[in-house]
Amino acid sequence: MTNNLTTGNKGEDLACQFLKEQGYKILERNYRIRGGEIDIVAKDKDYLVFVEVKARYSHKFGLPIEAITPWKLKALLKSALFYIQKIKWGDKGYRIDLISIDYTEGDDNPRIDLIKNITL
Numbered sequence: 425m426t427n428n429l430t431t432g433n434k435g436e437d438l439a440c441q442f443l444k445e446q447g448y449k450i451l452e453r454n455y456r457i458r459g460g461e462i463d464i465v466a467k468d469k470d471y472l473v474f475v476e477v478k479a480r481y482s483h484k485f486g487l488p489i490e491a492i493t494p495w496k497l498k499a500l501l502k503s504a505l506f507y508i509q510k511i512k513w514g515d516k517g518y519r520i521d522l523i524s525i526d527y528t529e530g531d532d533n534p535r536i537d538l539i540k541n542i543t544l
Contacts, residue, residue, distance in 0.1 A: 435479030436463055439523040442536050448473065460503035472518040474504040476542075479525035479534075488524035492542060 440450050443466055452465040464475035476496075478488035485491075500520055508518060519541040526535040 435477050435523075435525045438479075438525060438534065438536065439464060439475065439477045442523065442538070443475065446538065455503065455507060457503050457506050460499040460506075462500065462503050462507065465507060470517060472508065472513055472516065474500060474507070474518070474520045475523055476500055476520065477523045477525065479527065481527045483528060488526060489522065489537075489539070492522060497542065 436453060440453070443450065443464065446468075448466040448468045450464060450466050453463065455462040455465055462474045463477040466473045466475060476492065478491045480486075480488045480491075497520070504518065504520060507513075520543075522539040522542045524535075524537040524539065526537075529535065
């Protein structure tokens with residue numbers, strides 16, 4: 425059994441690889457402010473995209489997508505808005521995406537799902 429940090433780092437590495445294959449440009453990883461963190465900041469065409477990565481080896485505590493609570497989404501949005509202001513992105517488009525990585529079928533064959541523009 426791996427610990428949460430190892431699972432998270434492995435998941436984020438895989439997510440970055442997957443996003444690059446989808447045409448995203450990775451700008452930053454693990455962007456932190458007080459009260460929040462963004463796993464991956466990327467560009468998808470003209471959109472600035474804030475990506476949350478959820479990886480699971482078991483469904484004991486639910487599916488990866490079920491880890492996105494209203495509180496978590498609110499914290500992501502707060503961090504995203506701070507980042508937008510910091511880089512002076514202005515009124516251009518942005519969104520929050522989710523990458524769900526499910527290792528329950530084995531380490532060598534994870535299921536990866538990309539959900540664009542997650543909202544409550």
